[in-house]
Amino acid sequence: MPDLSKPYDVLVAGGGNAALCAAITARQHGASVLLVEHAPRAMRGGNSRHTRNLRAMHEAPMDVLTESYAEEEYWDDLKRVTGGNTDEHLARMTIRASSGVFGWMKQAGVQFQPSLTGTLNLSRTNAFFLGGGKALVNAYYLTAERIGVDILYDSEVVALPMRDGVVRQVEITHKGFPATIAARCVVAACGGFQANLDWMRQYWGDAVDNFVIRGTPFNRGRLLRNLLDQKVASVGDPTQCHAVALDARAPKFDGGITTRLDSVPYSIVVNRDAERFYDEGEDVWPKRYAIWGRLIAQQPGQIAYSVCDAKSVPLFMPSVYPAVVADNLGELAEKLGLDPVKLRATVARYNQAVRPGKFDNTKLDGSATEGLDPPKTNWARSIDTPPFTGYPLRPGITFTYLGVRVSERAQVLLEDGRPAANLYASGEIMAGNILGRGYLAGFGMTIGTVFGRIAGEEAARHARN
Template identity: 60%
Template sequence: MLLLEASPREWRGGNSQHTRNLRCMHDAPQDVLVDAYPEEEFWQDLLKVTGGNTDERLARLVIRASSTCRDWMRRHGVRFQPSLAGTLHLSRTNAFFMGGGKALVNAYYRSAENLGVDIRYDSPVDRLEIQDGRFVAACVGRERIEARACVLAAGGFESNREWLREAWGQNERGEWPADNFIIRGTRFNQGVLLKHMTAQGADIIGDPTQAHCVAIDARAPLYDGGIVTRVDAVSLGVMVNRDAVRFYDEGEDFWPKRYAIWGRLVALQPGQIGYCIIDSKAVGRFMPPVFPGVKAGTLPELARKLELDEATFMRTLNDYNAACRVGSFDHTVLDDCHTEGLTPPKTHWARPIDQAPFYGYALRPGVTFTYLGLKTDARARVHFGGEPSDNLFVAGEMMAGNVLGRGYTAGVGMSIGTAFGRIAGTQAARAALKEDAHAIA
């Protein structure tokens, strides 16, 4: 068995190195998971964030697989721990990897090596030989590598800035939004095989503008900033755009169910930038980001430091503060703190921003992975003209759009990757053994 990895060894594993947890169905408390998170609740959570843009059969396959995968993962060296302080609402739904995504990736690679898998780094596959929907060979530059079966797990196209630019186009303000995107994950997901498979006639699913896109600190590096660049304070304050006005309900739902909509919301704002504004009451209630916020003793001072129009900023904050109807604040539930007579409203966790010091975070769209991918089925097969291949399979981000047409909820990407990685690997092994049997006969 041969694994061809596009990256050098130190960047192996794609975006899995940046993850930290897995969303898991369970009907009773299980090791690091508390209470219960039954199939129907998981499905309703997914249905809500995708707006129904999901294949229910494949989604439920993922959900059910998430309930049994942890023992398999442990056998390959993965370790789990309870949810961390500050990871709101996830102790019931998500199992955290001890050591994070890097430890997960290292465990898998160690297990693969122990099983005799030959791993080659700096070996990007740029094309496949396919005959009548069957895989024949993979090509790395001039080298041609034949095999009896193949699993494609090459990610999306989020690192291909030209493709992002083409997908998002130019907006009515004459801007090219993708020029201001930051890539949270690997720089090696260029979409080369995705584009190649499209040219080969593979069936494609998904919208190229839909992605796991988070509002992250504008000071984040262009690639591989990972989880620490996220700013989780949005639901505790207000978000304003470059014109110093609010543009969406910050308290719509729990943060793990809504954090991944904010990148797209910011992408639609002028200059593709937004500003999260909080006061000292919010400090300590969210996971601290890697970069400190801009700090000020007064709101007018904060507006000036963020280079926002002071008069408009103060009108926005004063209108919001006056509209707050504070009841029993509790950020662990959908509380009764809300605004009245304000557009857009803030439906939960609405408290006046009035206690100094004040903080502001400039945020940009941070793309984790794109949802355009290969259409597949419950056996992870690649399809050509509606017909499944019998020896070419797909897993991970390269097929996640079958389940995630849009939206995101924390940890579901790893649920999809784990479920379909196992399916694709099992099906590829069966296809290879079948080829062996035919050769012997």
């Protein structure tokens, strides 16, 4: 147990990728560092432990990435997914810095998979962690401990009382008991607020009771709320969150990546009244998967069911839970808790509307329905080949967009535009500066790594002066 009576140069609030990058960097720059993680040791690492990869710019093939991924292409991708809701200066800075993270990460113990060849196009843009985010987080904790970062688990930073833009002290609860710590600088790296269901309820109402939170239950936004209440400038739409379709049998929190379901484009999706409600074939799945969480959230009871036949099952990655399977549609409906008459009627209407086309799951194939509302505009094939398969779906929340505004030096900005004197931020809590909307696979870890290192270095330098 660290000695909490001594003042630290840098206190880092959080225990995921952004916090670890900040803590290790600050220590490497000579600061005494305390990392305060809300979770107990066994659950440390936040959402970062569920991750698999990081998106990085590179000019030429490297051991962990194929071909090249230049600044302009990366920037174009970001502009597209955010609809321009980004800060070009911060974004380009992050993109450029992403090309230089590998040496530092490897030195800090992170291992990567060799770049994948073949058809998986992410091998060009995203470097995959060997052993996933859990191995990355464990490696960082080992390094942090080895170089002398003190770590306090089971401890939530609840407030950073500020006067004239200066954080005076750090108020925490440790295993539920209040304590106060002195620190010259603080790095806020404690994620979003998606696990705070009461806060989410303000925007979504009681529908949140049917949401599944894909990551840690410890990202409750306690510190974010405290900072915003003290006139720290906010960024990002508070009512928005990134939500995907998840297997409805997933646990309420922390199910991670394995509960995601990619069956939508090759199935029809019905609500609890066994009625379709959106074009399942609108676009290729990576471009469309993030709208399905919201679509399901708008359905009665926030539940939906993906239904397909034997032809489609080999085309998508199943969730970790077994599919619901039956020899006929009536039996499938009963197993899913749907009205068999209604489901059979919906499938019959859909099958009648399917027009002959050349099915091709590798592209937008134009195999569509005709005269059906809503239509299915690609990959429409009759559902007629037993056994029939179904999965229940719920909205799965990945993260929220609301955060604190920062400068390029990771300084937290106040509402009047001044930077706070000794407060920095990294990771999801400031990602909205760059990713104000939408999502670019692997960019969350890039932002946390780049800004974590900036925040750690700046905080250490400030503390020394």
